[in-house]
Amino acid sequence: MPLKKKQILIVEDERIVAEDIKMSLQRLGYSVRGAATSGEEAVKKTEEIRPDLVLMDIVLEGKMDGIEAASAISSRFDIPVVYLTAYADKKMLERAKVTEPFGYILKPFEDKELRSIMEIALYKHRMERKLKESEEWFFTTLKSIGDGVIATDTKGTVTFMNPVAQALTGWKQKEAVGRPLKEVFKIINEETGKPVKNPAARVLEKGSVIGLANNTVLIAKDGKKVPIDDSGAPIKHEKGKITGVVLVFQDITDRKKKSDELQKAYADLKKTQQELIQSEKLAALGRFSSGIAHEIKNPLGIILGGSEFLEIKLSNVDSDVKTAIDKIKESTFRANTIVQDLLRFSRPSALKTERINPNDLIKETLSLFKYRTPLIEIKIKTHFAKEKMYLEVDKNQMQQVFFNLLLNAIEAMPKGGAIMIKTYKMAPSESSLANKLCVIQVADTGEGISKKNLQRIFEPFFTTKRERKGTGLGLSMTKMIVNNHKGDLVIESKPGKGTTAKIVLPFH
Amino acid sequence: MEKTILIIDDEEDFCYFVKKNLEAISNYEVITATKGKKGIQIARKKKPDLILLDIMMPGIDGLEVLKRLKKNENTQNIPVIMLTAKDEDESKIKALGSFCDDYIVKPVENVVLKGKIHKVLSITK
Numbered sequence: 001m002p003l004k005k006k007q008i009l010i011v012e013d014e015r016i017v018a019e020d021i022k023m024s025l026q027r028l029g030y031s032v033r034g035a036a037t038s039g040e041e042a043v044k045k046t047e048e049i050r051p052d053l054v055l056m057d058i059v060l061e062g063k064m065d066g067i068e069a070a071s072a073i074s075s076r077f078d079i080p081v082v083y084l085t086a087y088a089d090k091k092m093l094e095r096a097k098v099t100e101p102f103g104y105i106l107k108p109f110e111d112k113e114l115r116s117i118m119e120i121a122l123y124k125h126r127m128e129r130k131l132k133e134s135e136e137w138f139f140t141t142l143k144s145i146g147d148g149v150i151a152t153d154t155k156g157t158v159t160f161m162n163p164v165a166q167a168l169t170g171w172k173q174k175e176a177v178g179r180p181l182k183e184v185f186k187i188i189n190e191e192t193g194k195p196v197k198n199p200a201a202r203v204l205e206k207g208s209v210i211g212l213a214n215n216t217v218l219i220a221k222d223g224k225k226v227p228i229d230d231s232g233a234p235i236k237h238e239k240g241k242i243t244g245v246v247l248v249f250q251d252i253t254d255r256k257k258k259s260d261e262l263q264k265a266y267a268d269l270k271k272t273q274q275e276l277i278q279s280e281k282l283a284a285l286g287r288f289s290s291g292i293a294h295e296i297k298n299p300l301g302i303i304l305g306g307s308e309f310l311e312i313k314l315s316n317v318d319s320d321v322k323t324a325i326d327k328i329k330e331s332t333f334r335a336n337t338i339v340q341d342l343l344r345f346s347r348p349s350a351l352k353t354e355r356i357n358p359n360d361l362i363k364e365t366l367s368l369f370k371y372r373t374p375l376i377e378i379k380i381k382t383h384f385a386k387e388k389m390y391l392e393v394d395k396n397q398m399q400q401v402f403f404n405l406l407l408n409a410i411e412a413m414p415k416g417g418a419i420m421i422k423t424y425k426m427a428p429s430e431s432s433l434a435n436k437l438c439v440i441q442v443a444d445t446g447e448g449i450s451k452k453n454l455q456r457i458f459e460p461f462f463t464t465k466r467e468r469k470g471t472g473l474g475l476s477m478t479k480m481i482v483n484n485h486k487g488d489l490v491i492e493s494k495p496g497k498g499t500t501a502k503i504v505l506p507f508h
Numbered sequence: 509m510e511k512t513i514l515i516i517d518d519e520e521d522f523c524y525f526v527k528k529n530l531e532a533i534s535n536y537e538v539i540t541a542t543k544g545k546k547g548i549q550i551a552r553k554k555k556p557d558l559i560l561l562d563i564m565m566p567g568i569d570g571l572e573v574l575k576r577l578k579k580n581e582n583t584q585n586i587p588v589i590m591l592t593a594k595d596e597d598e599s600k601i602k603a604l605g606s607f608c609d610d611y612i613v614k615p616v617e618n619v620v621l622k623g624k625i626h627k628v629l630s631i632t633k
Contacts, residue, residue: 294594297613297615301519302519305522305529305615306525308617309528312528
């Protein structure tokens with residue numbers, strides 16, 4: 001199939017010259033679709049016949065000269081214009097230059113000259129169109145993608161923003177272009193609240209792709225915080241020279257929310273698993289305790305009997321022997337207490353619940369406590385919830401819970417300190433349990449618990465008070481009692497600062 | 509007249525010290541048996557004023573011994589204090605109701621033991 005001849009429109013007010021050009025063009029294999037003699041006619045005919053190229057004489061009769069006509073044609077039709085002129089002064093050339101012509105032909109000219117200028121003009125126009133299409137394609141792509149894109153020059157000045165970037169930052173492209181990136185793309189670390197180093201500067205320093213650290217938050221123009229994930233890459237031209245930076249970022253609010261939910265679910269699962277292991281351990285401990293209780297208590301009976309026998313027989317001996325016998329008896333009672341605790345722990349007695357105001361129960365425990373444990377250099381403060389609260393609890397068991405927590409708090413402060421007891425209602429959303437909850441908090445200013453020990457405090461027999469004769473059953477028993485009341489015991493601690501125990505219980 | 513206490517407990521050493529201690533701090537005469545069957549025999553023969561009876565024993569256990577003692581007219585009126593090493597036996601003992609007069613959880617101090625014996629003997633006098 002023969003190639004379609006290129007269509008040319010000639011604009012020339014001298015008919016003889018126009019005819020001459022027409023013949024030259026036809027000789028060269030072009031098709032001349034028409035000729036116009038004025039600027040106005042040229043624009044009209046271009047619109048009608050849509051030629052591939054317009055050969056335009058600059059000096060034309062009428063109101064519109066060739067330069068004005070060329071300007072109208074190139075702005076309206078994207079058709080290349082080549083000027084034809086017999087002479088050109090500097091001023092005219094300057095005017096012509098603004099219309100971005102695809103070539104000049106000086107009259108008189110030869111066919112060869114005409115052909116090469118025409119071909120170059122047609123080729124240049126074809127290339128420009130391709131470039132324009134490719135630019136449009138890139139622009140549309142950048143506009144359509146779901147990520148925010150910001151480009152900067154090598155000084156870190158914003159040169160481009162796509163609509164997503166504009167929506168996320170709150171900056172319009174026209175406001176942002178020319179401003180420093182750090183002004184438009186303000187990012188901080190969510191955890192520290194400190195600004196994150198300008199990613200464009202980092203890309204320029206490194207010369208390669210970078211990713212942002214986790215927990216990066218973008219602060220939009222209106223102050224709104226958006227968690228984002230992003231990366232930055234250098235923009236390099238063909239020879240590898242960096243000409244700017246492109247940042248690609250996305251709003252990860254939903255992803256973060258899902259990830260947080262997943263993490264929470266994982267933590268809950270782990271907690272349940274630990275509780276299961278714990279309850280399995282307790283069940284095993286229960287079977288074991290029950291089995292050995294009899295075997296231990298019988299010899300304890302003999303030891304005690306024997307000690308008392310010696311006490312009777314050696315009533316007249318010196319005090320050292322008496323002290324020794326007392327110590328044997330004391331140890332016997334201690335061993336007996338451990339066995340009793342074990343039994344109680346492994347086979348908790350059934351709850352005998354009654355409707356109780358936790359504030360009253362705490363006051364009662366405190367009075368009992370003051371009587372039993374002399375408090376030196378320890379101040380106990382209370383802050384009770386003003387509204388009336390009632391719990392359905394086993395009074396004796398719950399008293400034991402408070403007693404154990406208070407005892408732990410006191411033992412954590414050998415040099416004195418303060419205990420703050422607080423009761424309050426907790427909003428359901430703060431807890432995984434559905435109904436309203438009562439929180440009883442016992443906080444001390446003691447030595448605190450290390451992170452390592454904190455993970456183990458509810459394990460039976462785990463104790464840091466071995467020298468103070470702790471059995472390691474107090475807290476595990478305390479937690480078990482609270483759990484049996486469908487509640488939870490949470491312990492938070494900072495070494496050197498103190499420990500806070502929170503009993504969370506459902507309301508009656 | 510001296511009161512006689514019979515201890516039936518398979519722990520021989522326990523029996524020994526209880527006997528020695530009670531005899532030292534009171535006027536009771538204490539006799540011992542380390543097997544249930546032997547205990548029943550002694551109870552029938554000697555008719556003690558009170559029996560201290562251990563629950564967990566090999567062979568015939570304390571509960572069975574108690575049942576047999578209460579069935580026999582020679583021994584049914586002898587007050588019995590049950591001895592146990594397990595707290596959980598408490599409910600079992602309570603279920604015995606009037607069949608036993610009291611119970612003691614081991615290990616037990618002389619003063620507690622003596623007090624309980626005295627109390628039961630005063631009530632059943």
